[in-house]
Amino acid sequence: MRRLLICIALAASPGIGMASTCYGTVAHGRLEEGVQLPKDGVNFAAYSSLGVQLGRTYVHSAVREVVVDAYRALEQSMPKTTFVYGETGFAEGGQMRPHKTHQAGLSVDLMVPVLNAAGASVPLPGNAANKFGYGIEFDNAGKFKDLRIDYEAMAEHLYQLSRAAESHKLGITRVIFDPLLTPQLFSTNRGAYLNQHLHFMKERSWIRHDEHYHVDFATPCRPLR
Template identity: 55%
Template sequence: MPRFAWFLIALISLQPASSLMAAESQCYGTVNNGRLEGGVKLPSQGPNFTSYSVLGATAGRTYVHSTVAKIVISSYAALAKETPSNRYVYGETGWSSGGRIRPHRTHQNGLSVDFFVPVRDAAGKSVPLPTSVSNKLGYDIEFDSNARYENYTIDFEATAEHLYQLQLAAKANGAGITLVIFDTEFLPKLFSTKHGAYLQKELPFMKGKPWVRHDEHYHIDFRIACKPKVG
């Protein structure tokens, strides 16, 4: 069996049985005023990615709409094939198996995911961004104007590749992306990458200033048809 096929099997094996057997999720309302039924838990780790927190994942803070889960997993599988040395970390989704946990005000219907920026260390090696209780699980990290934090530098090529693969995976699953929030100061660096022109044309980046700085992570809202929220 081809190596990539084994990789996909390994990814699937990391998902909880309940996630694999779950029916299609149902979202209601909007990212600002909504809810989710039948959410699916993202895998806690894979060959080229990990969740931001073992405790957060264990507590159930990484559930999303089933189609969003397919998109995220597919994007990491594609990245493992295209850029196998890169390492990625995803953040909170705002949902748990028992109901909504809302760490942000725009994660209410299961269609939003935070992704921490891929970084390189002082030796130029791709490494996971360090997320711990001491830096509020990564959300307290602040990059300077040169995209540096301590010994880490944002890898814009890896960031662009991830956004590109997410867009392709979303289209392949009959979905899309409605919003990308990333620090506008860093957008010129992102758009100067190999996929920069495509991203600038195809993805809806927030043009205004968000409520909190999005330098250590990029927030993505996926486009999936939801029923109206009643009550």
């Protein structure tokens, strides 16, 4: 009886146990029953508590499961690595400036994992002065001040996202990362898998994607009306 009451309570709670519905495309769409990513976990955190409060970290329910499952897998494969995710979208989807996509709950920005001068994993620093991490500029060697991109961790993250997406019957349609830095990503242990199984945007995006990698997931969306 107690278990039944708990199930009823969860079903009645907004956004819990309800599947999302997307409409249109990532560049022109909307979302119903969007769910928010967890603010933090054992090995990850959101890019900004303000961004979370402003509702800029909502996704399709299936995407949430994939993202969380990937972080859980990373607890085992890279237990000493810290990850940070960026902006995703609004609960109802639609335009979220300055992004040109992120409209259907299927787009996720992931801040690059970084190592400090001592070789330890640290969160990418985010604050108002550097646009919560989005204003950081890495050089062509993947370095910024005393930080350097942890390509092995980034590759492992994309690998676990791909595996989690497959297990949830989702696809990954596109990954956006600076083409000048991508060869270093492909030289990692998971690089061959990424190059073979994921589609990386080859031309440079309208803004440089060096401090984060953008992932578009695929699930059937209804026509936008």
